[in-house]
Amino acid sequence: MQAPDITIREADRHDVAAIAAILAADTLGGHGDTTDPAALPGYLAAFDRIAASPCETLYVAERNGEVVATCQTLATTTLSGRGGTSMIVETVFTRPDCRGQGIGAMMIHHCVDRARRQGMRRVQLTSNAARKDAHRFYERLGFTQSHLGFKLQLK
Template sequence: MVTFRNAETTDLSEIVKMLADDVLGQERERYENPLPESYIDAFQSIDSDQNNELIVACLDGRIVGVQQITFTPYLTHQGGWRATIEGVRTVASERGKGIGSQLIQYAIERAKARECFIIQLTTDKKREDSLRFYERLGFTATHEGLKLKL
């Protein structure tokens, strides 16, 4: 049975390993020992922010998935809150076994518990399988997302 918990500092190596374990992740992540200090700094910022949750999925004592959920207040929608899901990954050996779906369902439940009016996410256009995955879970591409790299 898959369980979920907040990530701990000792989980960082496994998390970064998952983030780096795909074509796009290999280009932008640095899975090294020791990890670059930037990951530790980011983790500490996330962990100390009540509106951020870094969640790991565990199976038989092993970390098999990760996602970050950020809760943001907005003036739109009458001052409602929204949840944003980022960095969803499942360890390669467990892909296709429903762990990703369980991660997203967990995020949806967290968003409901925080009384969010919407939950959103983005996926790189090159990740066609991910797009189909999110659509199967009920997400729809209602907006065009734009980014500016700094």
């Protein structure tokens, strides 16, 4: 299903509370996100760091003035691949009541199109191993599983 009434744009500070609410609705990730107003300054500080970075962009999908999804991109250049730049897509979340409407696919296509326009060599992402539905979603969009990821939790 397509969502023609969706606008994808760069997020601004006024979107942060809505983004935090989308993240807090995630029951699987265990990231500890919350809608507690006391946490908002931390989210705003993170937004400011993202907005100040020339390599990061935070996006929202908006419908009728409401934020219904979010994702973030990072551009990274490595010496491997002769100095190629890749886009990493992170934190792809759609509000629970808006899932299954094509919004996530629109956001991923937006990111892939941006990477192509910027001459990047690849778009990559990671997904929690428990998110089997998300894995099928990414495969439908043309992504292939190619690497095994590892994390070392510091906090």
